[in-house]
Amino acid sequence: MKLTITPIDLKLKHRFTTNIDSRTVQHSHVVQIEQDGLIGIGEATAHPFYKISREKILEEGKQIEKFLTDKELTSPEEFWNQLSPLLPDNRFLLSGIDVALNDLYAKQRGMPLHKLWELEIDKLPLTSYTIGIDTLDVMKDKLKEVPWPVYKIKLGTENDLEVIQALRALTDVPFRVDANCAWSNDQLATLSRKFKDLGIEYIEQALHPDKKEEIKESMSHSVLPLFADESFKTEDDVAFCCEHFTGINIKLVKCGGLTPAKRIAEKAISLGAEIMIGCMTESSIGISAAAQLLPYTKYADLDGALLIENDIADGLQIEFGKMSYGKGNGIGCRIK
Numbered sequence: 001m002k003l004t005i006t007p008i009d010l011k012l013k014h015r016f017t018t019n020i021d022s023r024t025v026q027h028s029h030v031v032q033i034e035q036d037g038l039i040g041i042g043e044a045t046a047h048p049f050y051k052i053s054r055e056k057i058l059e060e061g062k063q064i065e066k067f068l069t070d071k072e073l074t075s076p077e078e079f080w081n082q083l084s085p086l087l088p089d090n091r092f093l094l095s096g097i098d099v100a101l102n103d104l105y106a107k108q109r110g111m112p113l114h115k116l117w118e119l120e121i122d123k124l125p126l127t128s129y130t131i132g133i134d135t136l137d138v139m140k141d142k143l144k145e146v147p148w149p150v151y152k153i154k155l156g157t158e159n160d161l162e163v164i165q166a167l168r169a170l171t172d173v174p175f176r177v178d179a180n181c182a183w184s185n186d187q188l189a190t191l192s193r194k195f196k197d198l199g200i201e202y203i204e205q206a207l208h209p210d211k212k213e214e215i216k217e218s219m220s221h222s223v224l225p226l227f228a229d230e231s232f233k234t235e236d237d238v239a240f241c242c243e244h245f246t247g248i249n250i251k252l253v254k255c256g257g258l259t260p261a262k263r264i265a266e267k268a269i270s271l272g273a274e275i276m277i278g279c280m281t282e283s284s285i286g287i288s289a290a291a292q293l294l295p296y297t298k299y300a301d302l303d304g305a306l307l308i309e310n311d312i313a314d315g316l317q318i319e320f321g322k323m324s325y326g327k328g329n330g331i332g333c334r335i336k
């Protein structure tokens with residue numbers, strides 16, 4: 001197999017700010033794996049919070065290029081098991097490669113990946129549209145600019161309640177909020193009560209993942225469902241998160257690709273937890289890959305490609321929150 005990694009800069013339509021970082025460009029990388037004339041594609045973004053830089057992706061990519069060069073694809077699982085120890089602290093690149101291998105594997109069999117997995121796709125959930133942190137006026141304008149059936153609002157500001165009250169005055173559609181690790185259990189108790197009355201469906205990552213003892217108590221402080229995002233990274237976190245949260249936010253780049261993500265979704269469901277399928281700011285390649293997992297969930301947050309100006313691929317189609325798979329086999333995505 002021949003691995004190629006191409007850096008791309010995704011330009012954001014608006015500056016995207018959370019209480020963790022703020023940017024106008026998202027560094028990403030197109031991962032392509034070729035065998036016998038078929039090409040599997042994947043995507044690996046860079047991310048400061050997870051300490052994944054472009055340099056790290058390109059340098060470690062060279063190692064994997066050598067590793068794959070004299071090998072033929074057997075199964076994505078077998079390769080994931082071999083690649084995972086080679087990229088111990090680079091799940092973002094591991095994900096890009098694993099997605100490309102899954103895409104190639106399904107293309108070799110002439111099938112869309114979700115069909116190969118025998119998943120029912122007749123009832124896909126709606127995806128939320130994210131409103132990042134900004135001044136109240138800008139947040140209101142952003143919401144008015146994109147009419148949508150469900151929004152995710154980034155919080156962790158000085159005036160979270162005021163933000164939600166102001167946005168709620170503009171629309172009755174459901175909101176989900178993402179505190180991005182900013183709250184304490186006391187804040188969670190107060191805000192969750194107020195937010196319940198304001199039509200919030202659930203809260204994502206209220207407390208910082210390092211506050212494990214407080215997290216263990218957080219469910220008793222909240223009247224709303226709680227989803228783990230920063231607390232949930234890999235398969236090792238499934239048991240803790242399914243016990244102390246209502247559900248987990250599965251993102252391919254955090255857990256290392258579709259192969260572990262599928263296992264995680266099935267494990268979480270078997271433990272009685274909810275799952276949501278999320279994304280980073282990424283192109284339609286990463287989004288079309290994550291969308292293969294949609295049949296597992298009621299909650300999707302796959303608006304990443306809608307936030308960028310120069311999407312480099314055609315894949316998952318999204319219209320007013322409603323999603324439909326792109327044409328073609330594998331992850332149903334092609335580079336423009």
Ligand code: MG
Pocket residue numbers: 178180204205229230
């Ligand atoms: Mg989040």
